[in-house]
Amino acid sequence: MSKAFQQPLLISSEGDRRWVDAGKPRPSTSRRRDKPQLSCNLCRQKKLRCDRQQPCYNCAGRGLSCIYAQNPDNGAPSSSIGEPQPTLQDRLAHLERLVKVLMPGPSSQSSPNAVTTSGAIGDVMSARIHDNSLVDTSADVRSECGSISATATELPYIGDDHWAAILESISDLKHQVDRDEQTRMDDTIGDDNPYTRRPSPHALLLYGCPRARSREEILSALPPKPAVDRYVSFYFNHLSLAYSVIHSHSFLGEYQKFWEAPFETPIAWIGLLFTIICLSVIASKDNDEIRDKAEDERSRLQIDSYQEKIVQCLILAEYTRTGPHILETMIHYAHIEFAIHPDANTDLWYLFGIVANMAMRMGFHRDARYFKGITPFQAEMQRRIWSSLLMGNIIIAGQVGMPRMISATQYDTAEPRNLTDADLDLVHTGGMTGLPPSRPETEYTPILGVIAMRRIVEALGQISELRAAVTACTYEEVMRADSALQRAADSMPPPMKMKPMAASITDSPHAIMWRLFIGHLFYKGQIMLHQPYMFASATGNIHAYSQETCLDASLNMLEIQGILDEETRPGGQISMMRWRVSLIMNNQFLTATMILCSMLHRGVTLRREEEIKSELRKTRTVWMRGSRNSREAQKAAEAVSFVLCESAGGLSTELFSAGPSGQLLDPFMLDAINREGVCFGEPGLSTDPMETFDCLVLETPAAPSEETPNGNSVVETDLVEPDLDFGDVRI
Structure with a gap:
């Protein structure tokens, strides 16, 4: 006897949709026992x-919503776990289709059968229509407000100069990259290999950890002294952070005392x-390289x-x-969280807020010359630390698309002098009553990079305040800020x-790295x-x-990216600096990309199209290499592949990379082809780039195409919407 089932119905409740079998019969309670579901739906x-x-760990590591089933009583109806759950992309696409249905056409009249809306949707639609009617006479005023992408779990805001906001401004490109990411997550979400797991997305200090039972428990976690000696030596010889935060000779004296009496050492110093x-x-x-x-x-x-x-x-x-x-x-701990996360993380922004407020609570934002009881040595170390915090203020705020936390009107701490740690020894030991004169700026010292960086950062601060202001700045103000940067x-x-x-072959790796970093900050400004x-x-014009x-x-920024990619490899001039080329600089490389x-997508290339394409091909190779550990790198590689494919007008040499591995086919296209079981040159496979991406990557049926003025065909699917403004609030 055959069983008839009703078709699954898509129902909505408080923004969440679930697939349910409306008429699916259940076994009787006498012969079926429901087992409570303790794992989340995704796992x-x-x-x-x-x-x-x-x-849970799997959902948090992938940025997905973690939903647990409500365990029903026996006999109560339950949703079918085996049924496919609609993805976030499908839910967004469905909502966008509904909004388009509700939006009146430009010349249509209301009909008795028309569906009317009120409240938030009506306000959003009227605002959208009004925005589209604006004439762009100066800056892109629609982007001045930034972007808010509301989801079921968070409400993140990003400024309009953030790379993600620029990506959102290209509607079909954003859909392409987002859908690729969802497909990739679905394909790799079952990877439970401990060797490929990513670190927790959360900063441990913000979320807590088990308290130590005693000081002995903490000290027992230290490696043997010979190993600690090697770590300390590596730190002072290879990490530039040492000279801007710690006086090496003072630390070594405290280090020796620690091993003599570890239980008498302050717990903060042990941290x-x-x-x-x-x-x-x-x-x-x-x-x-070999691990x-x-x-x-x-x-x-x-x-x-x-x-x-540490926590x-x-x-x-x-x-x-x-x-x-x-x-x-705290500064060192923030650097650790910074170093282990390949992508931007809002926890770092919150953590830096704690560090910045802590420094101001200690008076580091006011120059020490105003206060008695602070020795010249302490004053100089405060200036070094404050200059380092000013750099973090700009870098971290830019990565999460937020205004900086320290304003220029809030501090008057002078820049540090160009002195070595040996110069400060006499002051620290009491051999001198004041600081020695600054060394000439033609002489490189470990602190010279901090001094130079601070000058650029202060100019960036003026630019940041202009961009963060709620009222649009004039072009005259922009040019004044440009002059200050110059x-x-x-x-x-x-x-x-x-x-x-x-x-630079005779220069130290630290000096080379500082130059590239300062150049990166200048182009960022x-x-x-x-x-x-x-x-x-x-x-x-x-x-x-x-x-x-x-x-x-943008071109110069990506040229720096290429230099870093080449010279941080084994045998390169700055191979020991590779650990620093991470989140600190990648965010601005993403923006330039x-x-x-x-520009290439919109056809605004300022008669330099080939130069732009050439740089995009190079940066795509770099992003592909980093895509294993970074979702942002994956997005960048896919966006570049999409745009180059689109600009080529078909599947041509634009899709091939000339990487050192000899791999010719773009890995992302290859993955899509492997999933679909098709290959290039197969009969019936379109050579139109947009249609190919729709078929292979978006995994949606190819729709009839229409000719654009440049002769390229564009596939229309119900997932592609008109260009969205930077200021749109996404649901």
Whole structure:
């Protein structure tokens, strides 16, 4: 006897949709016992081990919603776990289709059968229609408000100069990349290999960890002294953070006292020692090219253990009371969280807020010359630390698309002098009553990079305030900020000015890295300042300078990316600095990539199309290499592939990379082809780039195409919407 089932119905309740079998019969309770579902829906579907947290490890690591089933009583109806759950993309696409149905056409009249809306949807639609009618006469005013992408679990805001906001401005490109990411997650979500797991997305200090039972428990986690000696040596010889936060000779004296009487050492100093060890493990791990998976996993376990001990030390030291060594430990801990997360993380922004407020609570934002009782040595160390915090203020805020936390009107701390740690020894030991004169800026010292960086950062601060203001700035203000940035670049000490790598063969890796980093900050400022005018359509093209400057800065930014990619490999001039080329600089490389993608996609290439394409091909190779560990790199590689394919008008050499591995086919296209079981040249496979991506990557049926003015066909699917403005609120 056949059983008839009704078709699944898509129902909506408080923004959540579930597939249910409306008429599916259930076995009687006498012969069926429901087993309570303890795993979340995703882990149960993919047969993963669920830790039953909220969110669980698998969902948190992939940025997905973690939903647990409501365990019903016997006989109560339940949803079918085996049925496919609609993805977030499907839910968004369905909502967008509903909104389009509700939106009146430009010339249509209301009919008795028309569905009317009120409240929030009506307001959004009227605002959208109003925005589309605006004439763009200056900057892209629609982007000034930034972007809010509301989801079921968070409400994140990003500024309009953030790379993700630029990507969102290209509607079909955003749909392409987002859908690719969802497909990739579905394909890899069952990977339970411990060697490929990613670190927790959360900063341990913000979410808590088990409290240490005693000081003995913390000290027992230290490696043997010979190993600690090697870690400390690596830290002071390879990590530039040492000279901007810690005076090496003072630390070594405290280090010797620690081994003589470890139980009498302040717990905050012990936490500082753990941060030094942890940073050395991270840096040495990244610099070691030949490592097996087991060794890599051991390093990760070490890092996890040291992180826990650092947080335990901070808690025992009552870190909010800002005692000795606490600020230095907090800064190092923030660098650790920064180094282990390949992608931008809002936890780092919150963590830096704690560090910045802690420094101001200790008075570091006011120059020490105003206060009695602060020695010249302490005053100089405060200036070094404050200058480092100003850099973090700009970098971290830019990564999460938020305004900076420290304003120029809030501090008057002077920049540090160009002195070595040996110069400060006489002051520290009492041999001198005041600071020695600053060394000439033609002489490189470990602190010279901090001095040069601060000058650029202060100019970036002016630009950041202009971009973060709720009222649009005038073009005259933009040009004044541009002049200030140029003056800051002109004030760079000679060893910190950009020069070719061939002319840097006798320079130290630290000096080369500082030069590239400062150049990266300069181009970042130009992009922040002039990016709003890239697509402005003013009469007389009064923004030609901004457009050329932004394009040049983006190309130069990606040239720095190429240098870093080449020279940080084994045998390169700065191979020991590879660990620093991570989140600190990648965010702005992403922004430059998205700007070039946007220009090529819109056809606004300023007669430099081939130059843009050439740089995009190079950067795509770099992003492909980093896509294994970074979702942002995956998105960038896919966006570049999409735009190059689109600009080629078909599947041509634009899809092939000339990487050192000899791999010709774009890996993302190859993955899509393998999933679909098709290959290039197969009969019936369209050579149109947009249609190919729809068929292979979006995995949606090909729709009839229409010819565009340039002769390319564009596939229309119900997932593609009109261009969205930067200021749209996404549901």
